[in-house]
Amino acid sequence: MAEINQEVEKKSEEKPKNNLYATGKRKNSVARVWLVPNGKGEIKINKKPINEYFSRSLLHMLIKKPFEIINNNNFNVIVSVKGGGLSGQANAIKLAISKALVNFDQKFRVDLKKKGLLTRDSRVVERKKYGRRKARRSFQFSKR
Numbered sequence: 391m392a393e394i395n396q397e398v399e400k401k402s403e404e405k406p407k408n409n410l411y412a413t414g415k416r417k418n419s420v421a422r423v424w425l426v427p428n429g430k431g432e433i434k435i436n437k438k439p440i441n442e443y444f445s446r447s448l449l450h451m452l453i454k455k456p457f458e459i460i461n462n463n464n465f466n467v468i469v470s471v472k473g474g475g476l477s478g479q480a481n482a483i484k485l486a487i488s489k490a491l492v493n494f495d496q497k498f499r500v501d502l503k504k505k506g507l508l509t510r511d512s513r514v515v516e517r518k519k520y521g522r523r524k525a526r527r528s529f530q531f532s533k534r
Contacts, residue, residue: 410494414486416511419474421482425490429466431457435483436470449480456488459505460498465491485510 410425433453435443440450457463467487471479488507492499502508516525523529 410490412486412489412493414482414484414489414510416481416485417474417478417514419471419478419482421469421471421479421486423470423483423486423490424468425487425494426466426468427494428464431463431465433467434469444476444480446476449476452480453483453487455484455505456491456502456507459501459507460491481511 410427412423412425414421414423433440440453444450444453454463457465469483469486471483473479474482484507488502492502492508499508518525
């Protein structure tokens with residue numbers, strides 16, 4: 391019994407309690423974000439710093455965009471993301487951070503909504519159809 395209780399305590403230590411939580415989705419990626427107020431602006435993605443997880447600086451800027459819009463970077467961010475590729479994951483994280491900031495303070499909603507950061511991008515890959523090579527591309531046609 392004591393061993394089970396210790397395992398439960400370890401799991402609860404990983405994610406902060408009583409903090410701001412939100413989820414974001416893009417393509418096949420799902421991001422869960424916890425914001426910790428009064429932080430230093432550190433961003434951990436799947437227990438790795440942002441520089442280790444995303445090597446492209448464009449994705450760093452994309453993730454930090456909500457903080458630039460509200461002119462406040464005093465939050466530590468803990469992210470759990472899975473599925474999809476790096477670009478989809480970065481966009482899912484951006485949406486989740488924006489939602490969590492609105493949960494923290496409703497006055498951020500107006501600025502984030504104007505910039506389109508609270509809108510879920512619903513575009514996904516079109517399915518392949520039978521009788522075709524891809525979703526829309528036909529098989530090569532030969533006259534003879």
